[in-house]
Amino acid sequence: MQVPARFEYERANSVPHALALLERHGPESRVIAGGHSLIPMMKLRLARPEVLIDINGLAELSALGVEGDALLVGALVRHAELLADPEVGRYFPIFHDAERVIADPVVRNRGTVGGSLCQADPSEDLSAAFAAVRATALVQGPGGVREVPIRDFHRGPYETAVEPGELLTGLRVPIRPGAGSAYEKVERRAGDWPVAAAGSLLRLGDGVIAEAGIGLTAVGAEHFAAPEAEAYLVGRAPGAAAFAEAGRIAAAHCNPRADQRGPAAYKRHLAGELVRRVLTRAAARAGSPEGEE
Amino acid sequence: MTEGTTAAPMGFGRMHRKEDARFVRGRGTYVDDVRLPGMLHGAILRSPYAHARIVSVDASAAEAHPGVKAVITGETLAGMGLAWMPTLSADVQAVLATDKVRYQGQEVAFVVAEDAYTARDALELIEVEYEPLEPVIDARRALDEGAPVIRDDVEGRTGNHIFDWEAGDREQTDAVFERAEVTVAQDMLYPRVHPAPLETCGAVADFDRVTGKLTVWCPTQAPHAHRTLYALVAGLPEHKIRVISPDIGGGFGGKVGIYPGYVCAIVGSIATGRPVKWMEDRSENLMSTAFARDYHMRGEVAATRDGRILAIRVKVLADHGAFNGTAQPTKFPAGFFGVFTGSYDIEAAHCEVTGVYTNKAPGGVAYACSFRITEAVYLVERMIDVLACELDADPAELRMKNLIRPERFPYTSPTGWEYDSGDYPRALRLALDMAEYDKLRAEQAERRRGGGPLLGVGISFFTEAVGAGPRKHMDILGLGMADGAELRVHPTGKAVLRVSCQSQGQGHETTFAQIVAHELGVSPDDVEVVHGDTDQTPFGLGTYGSRSTPVSGAATAIVARKVRERARLVAAAMLEASPDDLEWSVSETGGRWSVQGSAEHGRSIQEIAMAAHSNLELPEGVEGHLDAVTVYNPPNLTYPFGAYVCVVEVDPGTGQVKVRRFTAVDDCGVRINPMIVEGQIHGGLADGVGMALMQLMAFDEDGNHLGASFMDYLLPTSMECPSWELGETVTPSPHHPIGAKGVGESATVGSPVAVVNAVLDALRPYGVRHADMPLTPANVWSTLQGEPLRTDLAIT
Structure with missing residues (x-):
């Protein structure tokens, strides 16, 4: 049986209370929400927080x-809620694409x-989806709320x-009327972490790409x-050749590592x-005849 | 209904499973549900290294930890003569390591504490000093000169060679190859996989210091064999040992053997005088309990240019891990791999198998493999497709041309197996018709012209050899592979059947009740099946190798017939007639003996049971009641078979495979409960998809296990499984009392290669002939680049 090491448990009843508990218990405390990463790590004793703040x-x-x-x-929105929300699907189909495979x-x-x-798992699907749509993270501390562009939010693996x-x-997430977005993942099995995954958002104007986001x-x-x-994409006409070239550029600039999901190549x-x-699909959703669902 | 010759299922057919009433309510009792007063909890400290010398073990801090009752080390056990235990293959295995650790996850120390949390905490306080040694990870390097010697515990051992075994006629086979028009050869790996049962292994041991009786609850597929082994190993008197195997959450062969944790729990209970529970976690289960397969094979086929197969030649390097712990009949170190000629009428065949030690967990026979028939079927069915590639022949036609014809049965294979019965072409034709094979090939041709996802069609035809086995040939550690059955009939005609096998989900409580009900003309609801408790059941070797229905099912039918014959004598006394003048009949009201030609002069089985317990003057040969006992020693194995067709789509841009359809025609002889048969086939087909596409148990160069959790070792979900399309033919076994053949492992044996053949068929336009399982997206894509992955090693 997998059992965690000893820990204390506190239940927060407001954001200020949660912040106060974080301050009181210091760096050996951890916030717990859904617990689907933290609890397995605790049971394997890879994580051993002294206090959980629920x-x-x-x-x-x-x-x-x-x-x-x-x-x-909201930070506590469950994956299933994001997936079920029709407004999310209307403005950002990328989130529904992603949530279906999380x-x-x-x-x-x-x-x-x-x-x-x-x-901040380096294989997290939502990190790529939010990066593609250039979201802003809202981070609250004792001094109030600060806004962090999502592309500054992740500093490295688990950081x-x-x-x-x-x-x-x-x-x-700023709404761009008329924009299209999409997400696609290759996984070894339903529910697995991605071997690789990509998301994109495209906004078109005057026959060219006005904004491109790629996660x-x-x-x-x-x-x-x-x-x-x-x-590369901004200012270009959407089309198969441009999307393929964008793919080549993205591939050239990433830095994958071999593991049991596959070799780096x-x-x-x-x-x-x-x-x-995902560019092809996002283009279709943005109404481009060059796109394809 | 004529016994044993009918195509219809036995009486009562698709009745609901009796055991499900408790399972669907969450009222099953598994080992972890056993809670005894005063029970302590154990946890095992395991080796982080694949190969290291143990310099010292200091348990003093753990012993001083509050709540810890005992710490047992290899040294403790050595003092009791229990540091090593025999394996099921006449080797020895460390219970707790004394000299070296030989695989990552090997057992080093055992803590007994007041609760599971304390036990786990205390493990961290045990200080073990290791001196790391170079490990042997790649089986293909195990026999190299200068390879580290893993088993230096055995005096005089200078290498990692375990055994050589061969079957067939080498000279004759070589001669056929010499003159053959066409020969093909292919290297292939059936990778190491793990049965990964939902319920991990564990035990509750309760040694009573007053009575000297030891009771062990553990999820064993072979409770009687465990009891005898405990007696032989630990020196405890056998009548003072009771093994109880409660509800089991899946076994698949992985719960046949005795694991070090069981022995530790027993020693812990003896040491503390209190019951001790030990339950392993998922990672422990995947890292240390019986793996399956790990066969590195080279197959060769000799054929005529028009596709007649003449001979098969095979060389196998078998990775047995650090201890030779495979569970198989003594005379069969490579299990039943000798049936590698499969379902084909072949002139000559020869195989050589070499077993080697590596720094990996022991095991080898598990995961519904029918004692290595899975590997054999994989080899021959892959080779048929390789030959089809070479000849540019249709793989269905090539199989049809070479299948053993129905008139050839009983058929003796070139390696000496006597196939009992079969009509192979009928089964293959049915599978091809159901799958609409010609249409699939037309669609494939269309796709190949038009682009889009690649379409692949894969076929496998398998013959199983199950129901081990005739005790003259088959034993495990000297225990013949027969099984017992006892049938008690109470005065009111209700019956209790006691059998030596033990269900892990096969539905014995239902099917065996159905057999008795059918034979005695009573309702299955009137028959209770008792199993899994050595104090309550007759001796026998248990449930694995698809042997329950072939062996225990036969014992059940025979013991019921014995009861029926005793009932005849009692009925004769009741009717004041000669037993020879009575005839048996089963009508809607049940079974009865009556005077021939006058059915009104008869007695029901219930009336007879009551009379057998009454003041009726009993005839010669009946002391009272109707109870009977039997032991069934099978005259031969039974040979179920089947034809599978798998259809896949492959995305060449990502390497992802989708199983679109799967058609499975199984012939397991007479079916007792077709619903249960189909359920077992569904499970086995899902297993096959998992092995073919995702189950990956590789090791890095240091011997780190790379599949030690369900995040890394993937089991298929419903999302990867199509809606299975099942078909059946029925060819009864001529020597089994009810014509049944066993089916538990058929689909696991037959399906992986159908999936692999389908994927490789899809890739054929790219010049691909072979790639090893699992065909993950990465492996499929790499194969398309001409570089299939070596799936037993870390991907770099």
């Missing part, structure tokens, strides 16, 4: 919906958006911009993004292939 009761972190010209996703329904019912991003004593409270995960892409490929190939595919 934020599951914080309703103020569960908001999900359009606020002004942005989509607001883990399984049991995990999605409990796991949270904020937990996924804060775990984020959330400082000790701070809490990710939510994400804001990549599991292939060692810095900040889960492909800025060189994005820069294969993952690099996938980065290019998947970027090409």
Whole structure:
């Protein structure tokens, strides 16, 4: 039987309370939300926090919906909620594409958006999706809320911009009317972590690409993004050749490592292939005749 | 219904499983549900190294930890003569390491504490000093000159060679190869996989210091064999040992042997005088309990240019891990791999198998492999497709041309196996018709012209050899592979059947009740099946190798017939007639003996049972009641078979494979409960998809296990499985009392190669002839680049 080492447990009843508990218990405490990464690691004794601070009761972190010209996703929104929300699907089909291939329904019912991003696993699907749409992370500390562009949020594997004593409270994603987005993942089996995955957002104007966002995960892409490929696309007409070239550029700039999911050359190939595919699909969703669902 | 010759299932057919009433309510009792007063909890410290010398073990801090009751080390056990235990292959295995550790995850020390948390905490306080040694990870290097010697515990051992074994006629085979028009050869690996049962292994041991009786609850597929082994190893008197195998959450062969944890729990209970529970976790299960396969094979086929197969030649390097612990009949070190000529009428065949030690966990026979028939079927069915490639022949036609014809049965194979019965062409034709094979080939041709996902069609035809076995040829550690059955009939005619096998999900409580019900003309609800408790059941070797219905099922039918014959004598006394004048009949009201030609002069089985317990003057040969006992020693194995067709789509841009359809025609002789048969086939087909596409148990160069969790060792889900399309033919076994053949492992044996053949068929336009399992997206893509992965080693 896998059993964790000894730990204490605190239940937060508000965000300020959670922040106070974080301050009181210091760096050996960990926030727990869905627990789908932290608890398995504790049972394997790879993680041994002295105190767990449970934020599951914080309703103020569960908001999900359009606020002004942005989509607001609370940190405690469960994967299943993001997947079920029709507004999310209308403005950002990338999230529904991604959520359909994240883990399984049991995990999605409990796991949270904020937990996924804060775990900062280098293979996290949502990290790539939020990078593609250039979200803004809302991080609250004793001094108030600060806004962190998502591409500054992830500092490296398992490392984020959330400082000790701070809490990710939510994400804001600007809505671009008419934009298309998509996500595609290669996995060894339903529910597995990605071998590689890519997401994209395309906004078209005057027959050319006005904005391109590309997210990549599991292939060692810095900040889960492909800025060189994005820069290549902006101002160009959408089309198969441009998308393939963007894929090549993205593949050239990522840094995949071999593991049991595949050799580095294969993952690099996938980065290019998947970027090409999600751009093609995003273009179709943005209304381009060059796209393909 | 004529016994044993009918195509219809036996009486009561698709009745619901009796055991499900408790399982669907969550009321099963598994080992971890056993909670005894005063029970302590054990945990095992395992080696982080694949190969290292143990310099010292210091358990003092753990012993001083609050709540710890005992710490047992290899040294403790050595003092009791229990540091090593015999394996099922006449080797020895360390219970707790004394000299060296020989695989990552090997057992080093055992802590007994008040609760599982404390036991786990205390493991971290044990200080072990290791001196790391170079490990042997690649089986192909195990016999190299200068390779580290893993088993230096055996005096005089200078290398890692375990055994050589051969079958068939080498000279005759070589001669056929010499003159053959066409020969093909292919290297292939059946990689190491793990049965990964939902319930991991564990034990509760309770040694009673007053009575000297030891009771062990553990999920064993062979409770009686365990009891005898405990008696022989530990020197405990056998009548003072009771092994109880409660509900088991899946076995697949991985719960046949005795694991070090069981012995540790027993020693812990003896040492503390209290019951001790030990339950392994998932990683422990995957790292240390019986793996399966790990056969590095080279197959060769000799044929005529028009596709007549003449001979097969095979060389195998078998990776047995650090201890030779495979569970198989003594005379068969390579299991039943000798049936590698498969379902084909072949002139000559020869194989050589060499077993080697490596720094990996012991095992080899598990995961529903029918004692290595899985490897044999994989080899021959892959070779048929390789030959089809070479001849540019259709793989279905090539199989049809070479299948053993029905008139050839009983058929003696070139390696000496006597196949009992079969109509192979009928089964293959049915499978091809169900799958609409010609249409599939037309669609494939269309796709190859038009682009899009690649379409692949794979076929396998397998023959199983199950129901081990005739005790003259087959034993495990000297225990003949026969099984017992006892049938008690209470005065009201309700019956209790006691059998030596033990269900791990096969539904014995239902099917064996159905056999008795059929033979006695009673309702299956009136028959209770008792199994899994050595104090309550007759001796026998248990459930594995698809042997329950072929052996225990036969014992059940025979013991019921014995009861029926005793009932005849009692009925004759009741009717004041001669037993010879009575005839047996089963009508809607049940079974009865009556005077020939006058059915009204009869007695029901219930009336007879009551009379057998009454003041009726009993005839000669009946002391009272109807109870009977038997032991069944099978005259031959039974040979189920089947034809499978798998259809896949492959995305050449990503290497992803989707199984679109799977058609499985199985012939397991007479079916008792077709629903249960189909359930077992569904499970085996899912297993096959898993092995073919995702189950990966590789080791890096240091011997680190790279598949030690369900994040790394993937089991298939419903998302990877199509809706199975099943068909059947029925060819009864001529020597089994009810004509049944066994089916538990058929689909696991037959399906992996159908999936592999389908994927490789899809890749054929790329010049691909072979790639090893698992055909993960990475492996498929690498194969398309001309560089298939070596799947037993770390991907670099």
